[in-house]
Amino acid sequence: MGVFTAADEERQRGVRRMKTIATGALALMATVFVLAKWAQSAGAGSWTGYVAAAAEAGMVGALADWFAVTALFRHPMGLPIPHTAIIPTKKDQLGRSLGDFVGENFLSGEVVRSRLSAVGIGSRLGAWLAEPDHAERVTAELATALRGALAVLRDSDVQAVVGEAITRRADAQEIAPGLGTMLEKVVADGGHRRIVDLVCVRAAEWLEVHSDSVMDAVTGGAPGWTPRFVDRKVGERVYRELLRFVTEMRDMPDHPARGAVDRFLSDFAHDLQTGQETRERVERLKREVLGRGEVQDLIASAWNAVRTMIVAAAEDERSELRVRARAALLSLGARMAADGRLQGKVDGWVEGAAVYVVTTYRDEITSLITETVAGWDAEHTSKKIEAHIGRDLQFIRINGTVVGSLAGLAIYTVARFFGV
Incomplete structure (x- = not known):
């Protein structure tokens, strides 16, 4: 047990005051007994016998209770009398008994379930959550808990876990068939045509602006023995044909090239689903992409962005996250307060969880009590307990003195009545 606190010191002073009073009562009985016997020997009258009997019995009661109270904490008068100093010498046994008592009477499944069933947690919790202040x-x-959890988590650990989870999930599942199915549906719905339109528009605009680049590319690849003007003519012809082809493809929805793109995408979607070679190439590409540092950096940046967003939402009382959470709690509270079936489910969950905990970890809980008591210093434990309950125990001594004297007086009176 810990060192004496200021409260313990105050309790100890109260114990000393009560000890003084109890000892004073014993001294008073002894004084009255001596005076009564002196008066009796002096022929003061029959009343002295009554007083002496009461005082004598009061002393006996006081001494008996002093012995009993003292024997709890120490050997009376320092004598190693058997079955004394009970708390210091039986501390470990008391700890085991206390642990067994708690386990049998407080940590049994029946007791926990009965108590929780009587409480009605579901209805009480529902009524409590239905209050806006409580939900807030x-x-x-x-x-606060969410912010604390995010602050405790190390970014490197989270990034490693997320990255590893994504990589493991991607490795465990082949993506080519799923991509093929998605692409097949996109082509069937015509969703790719906007992309083709955009490519054609951008290609036409680029050719109109960069005609010199196209002709330079053509002339740059021409043989060195052809005349320059011929190369120039060929470049111009190639540029015009390219521009015409892209423009027609842009302006004609039924252009043959568009149909070729449709057939290519359909065939590619089919190969992704059934072509073994295509599927193996996609898997190799997937592994290469996931293994690149840029992808891991993307995962890291995504986690940082998500964490920042969550922290900001948690701190802002008007954020959508907190508004929705508050509304959900209010709605849950209202349902729990009014729905008997939901209350029964909540009660069942709580009771089941509590029973599982106490039945599974009962030995650990009781051993905690036993080991804690066993680790206490015997003398210090005795003083600590005495400081807490010693004042009440001193009342036992006082009561023993009073009750003993009354009992002695009654016995003496009865004996005198019958002439004993």
């Missing part, structure tokens, strides 16, 4: 309080506590 829970939302604030959840936001």
Whole structure:
């Protein structure tokens, strides 16, 4: 047990005061007994016998209770009398008994389930959550816990876990068939045509602006023995044909090239689903992409962005996250307060969880009590316990003195009545 606190010192002073009073009562009985016997020997009258009997019995009661109270904490008068100093010498046994008592009477499944069933947690929790102030309080506590959890987590650890999870999930599942199915549906719905339109428009605009680049590319690849003007003519012809082809493809929805693109994408979608070679190439490409540092950096940046967004939303009382959480709690509270079936489910969940905990970890909980008591210093434990309950125990001594004297007086009176 820990060192004496200021409260313990105050309790100890109270114990000493009560000890003084109890000892004073014993001294008073002894004084009265001596005076009564002196008066009796002096022929003061029959009343002295009554007083002496009461005082004598009061002393006996006081001494007996002093012995009993003292024997709890130490050997009376320092004598190693058997079955004394009970708390210091039986501390470990008391700890085991206390642990067994708690386990049998407080940590049994029947007791826990009966108590929780009587409480009605579902209805009480529902009524409590249905109050806006309470829902706001829970939302604030959840936001604080969320911020704390995100602050404790190390970015490198989270990034490693997320990256590893994504990589493992991607490795475990072949993506080519899924891509093929998606591409097949996109082509069937004509969703790719906007992309083709955009490519054609951008290609036509680029050719109109960069005609010199096209002709330079053509002339640059021509043989060195052809005349320059011939190369120039060929470049111009190639440029015009390219521009015409792209323009027609842009302006004609039924252009043959568009149909060729449709057939190519359809065939590619089919190969992704059934072509073994195509599927193996996609898998190799997938592994190469996932293994690149840029992808891992993307995962890291995504986690940082998500964390920043969540923290900001948790801190802002008007954020959509907290508004929705508050509304969800209020709605849940209202349902729990009014829906008996939901209350029964909540009660069942709580009771089941509590019973599981106490039945599974009962030995660990009781061993905690036993080991804690066993680790206490015997003398210090005795003083600590005495400081807490010693004042009440001193009342036992006082009561023993009073009751003993009354009992002695009654016995003496009865004996005198019958002439004993």
